[in-house]
Amino acid sequence: MQTVAMTKPIQKRAIATREKLLSAANTLISEQGFDALRVEEVVGTAGVAKGTFFAHFKDKDALLEQIIGARLADITEAMAQPPAPQSIAEMIARLAPLIAFTTSERRVFDVMIRYSGAAAVAEIGPIAEQFDTQILLYGRWASEGPFRRDAAPELLGEGISAFLIQAIALTFCALNSQEALETRLTAYLTAWLLPQE
Amino acid sequence: MQTVAMTKPIQKRAIATREKLLSAANTLISEQGFDALRVEEVVGTAGVAKGTFFAHFKDKDALLEQIIGARLADITEAMAQPPAPQSIAEMIARLAPLIAFTTSERRVFDVMIRYSGAAAVAEIGPIAEQFDTQILLYGRWASEGPFRRDAAPELLGEGISAFLIQAIALTFCALNSQEALETRLTAYLTAWLLPQE
DNA sequence: CATAAAATTTGACCGTGGTCAATTTAATAG
DNA sequence: CTATTAAATTGACCACGGTCAAATTTTATG
Known part of the structure; x- marks a missing residue:
């Protein structure tokens, strides 16, 4: 036991297997949607046994968490590119892709809600991470636009997120x-952002 | 076919069966919690066949919706009794029973969220009905206490509800x-209620 | 009562997520 | 190259929610 290789005990083909599973799932989802996804179909398409799936993902929702988290990351990044919206209407227009994805399927929303509350945990999941990022982004928007100044940007960001969820x-x-x-x-x-008193 | 008995085609022992199922479920939940509830245990305790359960409830969640809705009704009614809270701290103290119930089990929160968004539907479910009632109550609190006046009470109520869910x-x-x-x-x-500008 | 029609109940059966002891494959040492 | 050990994979198996054609009970009618 020398000084090398302490962080990663051992892994090899496992990475490839995981990729196969994710790829198969993404294909099936694009064909039939999230709700119709079946674990047996995923492993069948990936060409592995059922038990292998659960060696890689704690349960079916854990797979969905990865996939939905990745899509949220794309959407969030795209929303963050342009300068901060300067009105409520602009802000809602900017949120359109996120709203479209979140409302596309009930299952997507359910998984997002279930995994949203994990900000600041040691092992933060991909969906919680995106919620965190979004709240920061909304906070930045609040501070860079013509909105109230009597509350911390992050608090305003959390409020935007809460209202978005409620509306959805x-x-x-x-x-x-x-x-x-x-x-x-x-x-x-x-x-929330333009109180009159 | 005369003029009588058009609204209720037929029912009889079905009502008793439904009561047995609800009673059995409540007993089991009080013993083991919501998450451990099994349909087979419910029908076993109630002394009916499995198929009977699904003749009375669309699925397991539909049963939970009834039970959770009933408990929410009790909690909501108790919260509505005293005069409106006159500060944020008083309001949060008043919400304590609701928070305690909602955070008691993850499953409870999940079911509540799933069935919350049904306000104003023809066949409104018991949980959605309670959300509706709560929002009205919160709106009343907002209008009867020393809080902002630049927004409609119901809007303020919806915000309180949204923030409560987010915090939970x-x-x-x-x-x-x-x-x-x-x-x-x-x-x-x-x-939300006391903006400074 | 007898009989027909409708409501209710039944339980064998199925779909699908998830488990686990056993097997196979890869890494390491001598 | 062989032995040893650990990781990765396998697939039979289980748990549990949900379905449905058939059987049973209730109600309505003459």
């Missing part, structure tokens, strides 16, 4: 359309 | 304690 949650009730979501979110964010 | 969601991350929840909620509600 109400969307999944049958008769609330996308139109309603934006109207509702506008009311929330106006009261 | 963060609780389920390992290292956020009850203490942290109240601290966080205080910050949220202060910024």
